Amino acid sequence: MDMPRLLIVDDDTSFCMLLQGFLKRKGFEADTAHDYEKASQSLAKNAYDLVLTDYRLPDGTGIDVLKESKKLAPATVVILITAYSDIRVAVEAVKLGAFEYVTKPVNSDELFHVIREGLKKRETSEKKTKEPVRNGRKFLVGSSEEARKIEEHIRVVAPTDISVLIIGDSGTGKEYVARRIHELSKRKKEPFVAVDCGALHPDIAASELFGHVKGSFTGAVNDKTGHFEAVGEGTIFLDEIGNLSYDVQMKLLRAIHERMGRKVGGNNEFPIKARIIAATNENLKKAVDEGRFREDLYHRLNEFNMALAPLREREADLMMFAQFFLEDAVAEFDKFISGFDEEVQRIFIRYEWPGNLREMRNIIRRAVLLSKSDRIHREVLPEEIYRNDSMKNLSDDVQPVVNDLKEVKNLSEKEAILQALEKTRYNKTKTAKLLGIDRKTLYNKLHLYDIEL
Template sequence: MYRQVEIVATTDYSIILYGESGTGKEVVAKKIHDLSHRKNKPFVAMDCGTLSKELAGSELFGHVKGAFTGAQADKEGHFEMANEGTLFLDEVANLSYDIQASLLRVIQERKFKRVGGTKEISLDIRIIVASNENLQDAYRKGKFREDLYHRFNEFCIYLPPLRQRKEDIPLFANFFLKNTCGELNKEIKGFAPDVIDMFVNYSWPGNLRECRNVIRRSVLLCNDALITANLLPTEIILQYANKEYQNDQHQNGVRDNQHNNHTENIPLVRKDIFLKDTAAKAEYEAIMKVLKEVNFNKTKAAIILNVDRKTLYNKIKNYEN
């Protein structure tokens, strides 16, 4: 992925960036701009996801005073702001069909007029777009213009979710740790080994953004030389406890030569069930508190909580269902 970024950056190709939320689409778009001959010109990002149909034209192309009610002064659009540089269109699949048509025209003709204006402005711009959704599927469903898709698709980069690049997780964790220590003026040497295990095991639905937030929070709370598991959010700990449970069950299964299927996927954590039931919530909190205190040693936790290990395992498992 980084190699593709470097290769394509030097060209003027339009690029589609695909990736889940928080995988770094905007970071990559900016990187491409910074590596290009346009680096000293503007990089302008525009979120198409939040654009209303009425405002999209004016946001993209600008308007002249009096073009419509509320147009009290001339306004530059994003195309004009980004001229000679790079325009990054985020969530591009959300643009209305009409706006897609005017975008296509502008990209083809390389010139445009402000809404209500008469002066033609010529355009020298590189376009990078990002989408969560596969644009090919979108045009097959009639949601996106195929001709516009082909304009954008001169090059395409897929940014994998963090759970599919597990070997990168420790690298990012250390990177965010170092950065945050700098920001907060703290000296933390690294992570306790079980913390790295927990990170690698976790599914990171919010990807790099979530990873960064988790580490910023734990650095802020940390008063020791290492980040320890008790500083992590519950969802990371629960997924880990759950995996350990599955492993134990699996090993028991092998030992006892049982035929139960213990490897089936257990659904992700659902916290809403605790809110419905105050007693269960209190129990859950007590268990988590003790688990953290004993560094996730479930045998010790069971002794402190005065339940047998199997009961504790079952309770942890139930929280996942």
């Protein structure tokens, strides 16, 4: 096997040199670039297995590097290095196709592990069209009403062949739900293939989905089998479906309607037998109204929909998820850690989790890697998650704006709701409690007053 080739993009020359030396000792060939322009030139000239880029660059950002890399070489794995204050940017990067993000200060063991996992993913992706991945991940069913409702819907829809649309913020576990549906379906022995539509450049999206014939466009040096043909009678999961271009949406609609696909540049059609599960983190109905998403495709995909709440609204399940990720990380790093101390549990419950389950998983994996104890203590957590004001407990320092909506006198109802949302940092569950109403009533009020979150 050839030595993996990496590109390090960071304006800190000393950091680049140290990291380059570290990676070479680990058996990797590593080039460096100190700004976006140099990185673009390197990406255009060379083939890289993995790109490691800082978010803040003198003439751009790591997101720019990510987009350029995905445009020139979609299979190249991109890892973003970011300060914890830029956690929302890191989540957005994952949505756009980054494999993972690592927060500063960078721990060398953690970074090396993430790089190895990224290269494993690239190797798997290269084989995907020939050998679709059969992955049966564990799925955690929570104890809350929300969790029970999700599990009930999964069990109702899984045995059918209808299309499912899963709606939820980035990192809420949409792919886990899709896999759970597949595992409980009559197609469970067939492949499950996940396609990140957000990472597909418009120029190659149709080719990735339906394949192409040799010579159909510049760079098409061989025939390619697309995901729809490769998955056969299995399940295809189209994540971030709203990012597909209008032209590709039309091709997808035709394929679903006729149950036939055609390779780019080809004349022959192949049957489409796969079940389709799609997911989005945006309001597709709004995208339809704005002309960014085809209404007919929306209705084809939305035969059954499921909405996943963000982690901050699932307090009853939060520590169950934390324990789930802890057990996975303990097995991965071969350590003995039994749980979290009480202070860490309080921190987790108070934190807002903008990156949802993905952020929690990353934080816990890092904590397990760094921990020297049999329990997770605060010292191995990123400092920002317990210093941030957003983690403060509502019961500690947030007094109700009003005791009940019925008691509102000088404030209008809309102003009271907006004020409560601001106090709870837009946590709808806590806002409803603060106002003395249930969540359903709150949602109705948000719709009535046209309050968008």
